[in-house]
Amino acid sequence: MKEFNLELFADYYQFYIQDEKSESNLVDSWTDFAVDNMIAINDGIVGIGTVRNMDVAVTLRILESENTDNDFKKYDKVNECDLVVSSGIIVIAGCTDYFPDALRIPLENGIYRVRICYGNLDSLNENGLEGDDFYMVSMWKCQTRKELQIVKKEI
Incomplete structure (x- = not known):
């Protein structure tokens, strides 16, 4: 497993994970459904919604095999x-980061399942600028593509 602990500027309440050569964007992907579920996808790019447009804690884990940890209580x-x-x-990167300076991670070509776990979404202060929200992203290579899955929705 490779793990990267980052602080990303979530301008416009989002950050991206994408294939370096992807020419797609998410302009038309942030539908009402995508905003409500905090995720937008297009070919070669995943937009991850956040609860604030400040620096947010993001952990990215590249796993050797499927993540079988299904304890989502936290x-x-x-x-x-899929990506x-x-x-x-x-x-x-954050959506307004300078793309040439963004973190790049070499990966074997193929289909990756991306699991985004959103935590402490209700921890924001009154002005919505400070909080303990965090975003855990796990990726593992898989053989077949699957549809977007809303595994756990906010209560």
Whole structure:
């Protein structure tokens, strides 16, 4: 397993994980459904919604095999989707970060399942700028594509 602990500027309440060479964007992907579920997807890109537009704690884990930890009690929300990697590199960044400076991670080409666990979403202060929200992203290579899955919805 490889793990990256990051602070990303979630401008416009989002950050991205994408194939480095993806030419897709999420302009039309942030539908009402996507906003409500805090996830937008397009070819080669995943947009992860946040509860504030400040620096947020993000942990990215690249796993050797499927994540079988299904104990989601400590999370408010859990989503899963696919990301196809075709360039051998993924990029993780805030949506207004300077793309050439964003973190790049080499990965074998293929289909990856991406599980996003959202925690402490209700911890924001009155002005919505400070909080203990966090975002745990796990990725593992898989053989077949699956649809977006809303695994756990906020209560």
